Amino acid sequence: MDFTYNDEQRMLADSLRKLVADNWSFDARRARAANPELDRLAWQSLADLGVTGLLVPEASGGFGEGANTLLVTQLELGRSLVAEPIIPSAVICTTVLAQSDNPAIVDTCLGQMADGTLVCALAYLEGSQRNSLTPVETRAEQSASGYTISGAKKLVWGGAQADRLIVSALLNDALALFLVPADAQGVAVTDFPTMDGYRCANVVLNGVVLPDDALIAVGEDAEKALELGLDFGVAALCAHAAGAMETLVQTTVEYLKTRRQFGRPLVDFQALQHKLAEMLVWQEHGMSMAYVAARGLAEHDAGDRARQVSAAKVAIAEAGRFIGEHAVQLHGGIGVTRELDVGDYFKWLTYVSYLLGSTDYHLTRVEQQVFAA
Numbered sequence: 001m002d003f004t005y006n007d008e009q010r011m012l013a014d015s016l017r018k019l020v021a022d023n024w025s026f027d028a029r030r031a032r033a034a035n036p037e038l039d040r041l042a043w044q045s046l047a048d049l050g051v052t053g054l055l056v057p058e059a060s061g062g063f064g065e066g067a068n069t070l071l072v073t074q075l076e077l078g079r080s081l082v083a084e085p086i087i088p089s090a091v092i093c094t095t096v097l098a099q100s101d102n103p104a105i106v107d108t109c110l111g112q113m114a115d116g117t118l119v120c121a122l123a124y125l126e127g128s129q130r131n132s133l134t135p136v137e138t139r140a141e142q143s144a145s146g147y148t149i150s151g152a153k154k155l156v157w158g159g160a161q162a163d164r165l166i167v168s169a170l171l172n173d174a175l176a177l178f179l180v181p182a183d184a185q186g187v188a189v190t191d192f193p194t195m196d197g198y199r200c201a202n203v204v205l206n207g208v209v210l211p212d213d214a215l216i217a218v219g220e221d222a223e224k225a226l227e228l229g230l231d232f233g234v235a236a237l238c239a240h241a242a243g244a245m246e247t248l249v250q251t252t253v254e255y256l257k258t259r260r261q262f263g264r265p266l267v268d269f270q271a272l273q274h275k276l277a278e279m280l281v282w283q284e285h286g287m288s289m290a291y292v293a294a295r296g297l298a299e300h301d302a303g304d305r306a307r308q309v310s311a312a313k314v315a316i317a318e319a320g321r322f323i324g325e326h327a328v329q330l331h332g333g334i335g336v337t338r339e340l341d342v343g344d345y346f347k348w349l350t351y352v353s354y355l356l357g358s359t360d361y362h363l364t365r366v367e368q369q370v371f372a373a
Contacts, residue, residue, distance in 0.1 A: 047116025
């Protein structure tokens with residue numbers, strides 16, 4: 001896979017970088033993070049550049065791009081910690097919905113997601129689960145008019161900002177995915193901020209009645225769609241983190257150039273130069289792993305895809321933690337104050353270890369695929 005930017009990708013990256021620089025300043029980003037509701041104007045500006053329709057098939061009104069262009073956009077979004085639900089909606093949910101054989105969903109929802117009028121979130125974790133994809137308590141019952149779902153989901157990334165939820169449930173003891181309107185009767189969404197500046201929600205479904213065409217997939221098809229969607233999400237997360245690491249290293253270098261001690265810039269001290277060199281090595285390592293994750297998405301074999309994506313996620317988390325911790329240390333006490341965004345980047349890079357599967361989960365996933373081979 002060639003990751004050299006073509007003309008279209010270069011134009012997209014330049015346009016996105018300018019948009020983010022103009023509209024996602026330090027204060028604007030924090031103001032949006034404090035608001036539980038989605039800033040629809042900001043979201044639409046991203047949609048107008050094609051970010052929300054990137055993975056939507058051309059037949060459904062999108063651009064039908066692949067992992068290469070996904071990498072391009074997430075690097076730019078990560079550099080400025082854009083917290084809008086691009087990964088949960090435009091990456092994970094779009095990928096899941098695109099695997100459906102339900103024409104009502106494919107023909108209607110994907111086009112709306114591409115133009116920015118529809119935002120979705122994936123609700124799959126519940127109870128004491130940390131990484132399992134199989135629901136335990138959420139169940140669906142089929143009736144003559146459709147389906148009835150009851151259960152509860154936790155840690156739904158961007159759940160309160162979504163118009164519709166992709167909910168996993170057991171249907172006759174088989175995994176099933178349903179598209180549920182967030183404002184449907186019986187749905188209760190409780191929003192809360194997370195330590196990394198993003199937002200999640202807990203969702204309770206109490207006898208939610210759905211029509212027949214709300215079923216996205218069931219059985220093996222549902223399992224494959226869910227796994228593929230999450231793998232795309234992890235790959236996007238890796239690129240997002242790589243962009244954040246690049247900004248944090250640059251910020252630290254600039255700080256050491258301007259901060260003076262003993263009449264000299266801090267960057268003149270050899271011990272600190274060595275620390276910066278280590279951070280740069282880890283930054284390049286993180287970028288390489290983002291490429292590995294994107295490359296893994298092109299694998300036709302699900303096991304090979306899982307191995308590459310999970311291995312990259314583990315490495316990205318390690319690199320992000322190293323860069324975040326050393327950036328804070330080199331800034332000193334001011335590195336953890338709200339006056340600088342160093343702390344924001346540190347918290348985000350730390351949280352990468354837990355998003356979309358913990359490090360232990362992804363290590364186990366790699367181990368299973370290695371021994372299966």
